[in-house]
Amino acid sequence: MASQPMTSPQPDSVQFEAAAPRVTLRNHFAHPYDSAIAAARTCYAPRIIGPEEVTDKQRLQIGAATFFGGHHTVYQHAHFEFGLENVSRQFVWSFLHAHPFYNSEQQSQRYVRLTHALAYLPPEAPGFGAAEREIYERAVARAWGYYRELTTLLQGDARAILSDIWHIGPISHPKRVQKVDPVRPPRRGRDDHGAYAERYRVAQALAHGGGIGYAGRGASRNR
Numbered sequence: 001m002a003s004q005p006m007t008s009p010q011p012d013s014v015q016f017e018a019a020a021p022r023v024t025l026r027n028h029f030a031h032p033y034d035s036a037i038a039a040a041r042t043c044y045a046p047r048i049i050g051p052e053e054v055t056d057k058q059r060l061q062i063g064a065a066t067f068f069g070g071h072h073t074v075y076q077h078a079h080f081e082f083g084l085e086n087v088s089r090q091f092v093w094s095f096l097h098a099h100p101f102y103n104s105e106q107q108s109q110r111y112v113r114l115t116h117a118l119a120y121l122p123p124e125a126p127g128f129g130a131a132e133r134e135i136y137e138r139a140v141a142r143a144w145g146y147y148r149e150l151t152t153l154l155q156g157d158a159r160a161i162l163s164d165i166w167h168i169g170p171i172s173h174p175k176r177v178q179k180v181d182p183v184r185p186p187r188r189g190r191d192d193h194g195a196y197a198e199r200y201r202v203a204q205a206l207a208h209g210g211g212i213g214y215a216g217r218g219a220s221r222n223r
Contacts, residue, residue: 019085019086019118019121020086021084021085021086021087021120022083022084022085022086023082023083023084023085024082024083024084024085025080025081025082026081026082026083027080027081028078028079028080028081029077029078029079029080031051031052032077032078033059033063033078034051034052034054034059035051035077035078036063036066036074036075036077036078037051037054037058037059037062037063037066037074038050038051038053038054039074039077040062040066040071040074041053041054041058041062076101079101086118086120087120088119088120089106091120092104092106114147116144117140117141117143117144119140121133121136121137122136
């Protein structure tokens with residue numbers, strides 16, 4: 001494994017971006033309250049009651065009776081899907097994951113390339129003024145700097161491990177090689193430069209509707 005010492009990054013050289021949390025409602029039940037009342041009625045009916053059958057009187061009486069009576073399971077039928085942006089992983093872990101019916105998918109830090117430090121910035125409050133904000137921002141920038149440096153130190157080991165897992169070898173297809181190293185251009189052998197040049201030239205011609213002359217053995221004709 002890498003054994004190079006890490007150096008303290010300079011926070012002032014790290015681009016830091018703070019943004020307010022953004023919540024977007026993506027999907028929801030069309031009639032969540034009526035669905036809850038219909039579920040409550042179904043408990044005492046010989047058939048399944050639909051939300052379109054709920055009346056104003058039932059909304060008032062059954063709604064109050066079930067809620068204040070502690071029969072809250074009927075209100076858990078409705079689900080809402082939200083898109084959350086600019087929230088911390090601490091918020092997801094400590095608040096959202098504490099809800100028994102919460103389920104989420106979050107952006108992976110393993111597969112999504114992060115180009116700059118993006119973090120939640122708490123609003124100004126007693127105990128968090130300009131001085132505290134400066135400490136906070138510098139801490140985020142320093143952590144980001146270490147993250148980037150650690151990524152660089154581990155690149156060689158990560159590529160070696162992935163190459164072993166995915167059986168990358170000298171004759172592996174270029175697209176397979178790029179799965180391990182997306183930054184590096186496809187590996188080319190000593191004799192296949194002409195093949196790549198040809199593919200590039202023909203692809204460019206096809207993209208522009210033709211206009212290339214080629215006469216070679218085994219070449220396809222225009223139809």
